[in-house]
Amino acid sequence: MREFTAEQIDHLYQFTRQHYVEWYDLQTELVDHLANDIEHIMDNNKDLSFEEAKKVSFKKFGVFGFSDVIEQKQNALSTYYWRLAGTYFLQFFKVPKILLTLFLMAVCYSILRSLAEPKYLLITFFVVVYGYIAIHLYGFHKKMKQKTKETNRKWLFEHNILNLGGAVCLAGIPIQLFGHIWDDILWTDNRLLIYSAIMVLMGLVTFILIKIVPEKLSQEMSKQFSEYKQIA
Amino acid sequence: MLKLLSENDQMYGYEITQKVKELTQDKIQITEGALYPALHKLEADGFLDVEIVNIGNRMRKYYKLTEQGNKETVNKLAELEGFIKTMQDLMNPKYSLE
Numbered sequence: 001m002r003e004f005t006a007e008q009i010d011h012l013y014q015f016t017r018q019h020y021v022e023w024y025d026l027q028t029e030l031v032d033h034l035a036n037d038i039e040h041i042m043d044n045n046k047d048l049s050f051e052e053a054k055k056v057s058f059k060k061f062g063v064f065g066f067s068d069v070i071e072q073k074q075n076a077l078s079t080y081y082w083r084l085a086g087t088y089f090l091q092f093f094k095v096p097k098i099l100l101t102l103f104l105m106a107v108c109y110s111i112l113r114s115l116a117e118p119k120y121l122l123i124t125f126f127v128v129v130y131g132y133i134a135i136h137l138y139g140f141h142k143k144m145k146q147k148t149k150e151t152n153r154k155w156l157f158e159h160n161i162l163n164l165g166g167a168v169c170l171a172g173i174p175i176q177l178f179g180h181i182w183d184d185i186l187w188t189d190n191r192l193l194i195y196s197a198i199m200v201l202m203g204l205v206t207f208i209l210i211k212i213v214p215e216k217l218s219q220e221m222s223k224q225f226s227e228y229k230q231i232a
Numbered sequence: 233m234l235k236l237l238s239e240n241d242q243m244y245g246y247e248i249t250q251k252v253k254e255l256t257q258d259k260i261q262i263t264e265g266a267l268y269p270a271l272h273k274l275e276a277d278g279f280l281d282v283e284i285v286n287i288g289n290r291m292r293k294y295y296k297l298t299e300q301g302n303k304e305t306v307n308k309l310a311e312l313e314g315f316i317k318t319m320q321d322l323m324n325p326k327y328s329l330e
């Protein structure tokens with residue numbers, strides 16, 4: 001078995017980048033695969049150069065090159081993001097955390113009940129939550145860009161954090177509630193209870209999606225890649 | 233892939249393709265475009281654990297089964313055995329007058 005030089009390995013990283021694999025976590029696996037295969041091809045055919053063997057190896061990924069691998073990896077990361085989110089979310093409905101969930105719902109209910117016009121508080125709550133998410137993601141994006149500039153490395157899982165595992169496209173759903181809340185004039189106890197539950201659930205989901213899951217993913221990535229620097 | 237991983241402590245992607253080729257005498261080849269999506273899905277589902285090891289001037293991603301992955305392997309193998317048995321019964325039916 002031959003050993004490739006650091007320049008040849010760098011060349012393979014560049015090659016994956018030229019074929020739209022921008023992320024270091026995915027590039028690393030593909031580079032090792034290509035290097036193994038090129039070694040194998042060159043060992044079986046001594047006349048082939050590194051470049052020629054690389055072309056033979058890349059052809060094995062099919063006509064779409066690495067795009068299937070990229071797409072499936074993104075899907076797998078989103079699945080993992082939601083699986084983690086689901087696990088943490090369910091913890092808030094088990095003893096002892098369920099007590100905290102119920103307590104928060106009771107607090108929201110009492111506050112809403114004490115108000116003559118609960119809709120203003122509800123609208124304010126949604127605006128604050130959306131605003132917080134937007135500011136947080138903007139800050140994360142800025143730090144991510146800065147880190148990419150410094151290290152010249154992008155990480156696919158950070159890209160996934162930025163769109164909250166695909167949850168960003170679901171952001172429109174709670175906006176539908178705005179109209180409902182605004183037009184509501186009959187603030188019955190049942191309705192106040194439902195809105196209290198929505199407030200707490202939305203707060204929990206936001207906290208899990210933008211705080212707990214990204215932290216857990218960053219820790220896992222630091223464990224896997226010693227050169228990964230967490231975004232503070 | 234799950235069976236291979238259950239028989240080996242840890243394996244990397246290329247090693248899996250080569251091992252499958254070797255065991256099946258080239259009759260089954262896992263293509264590159266199918267291998268990594270499958271591994272990444274198993275990892276996302278919590279069946280595989282990952283370790284990145286530095287080997288000389290490059291890095292290698294090793295996969296190994298988690299506890300959940302071990303259970304899944306047993307289930308999937310039992311499912312496969314059941315399927316093979318059904319197919320055998322279909323191909324070689326045992327006729328009886330009873």
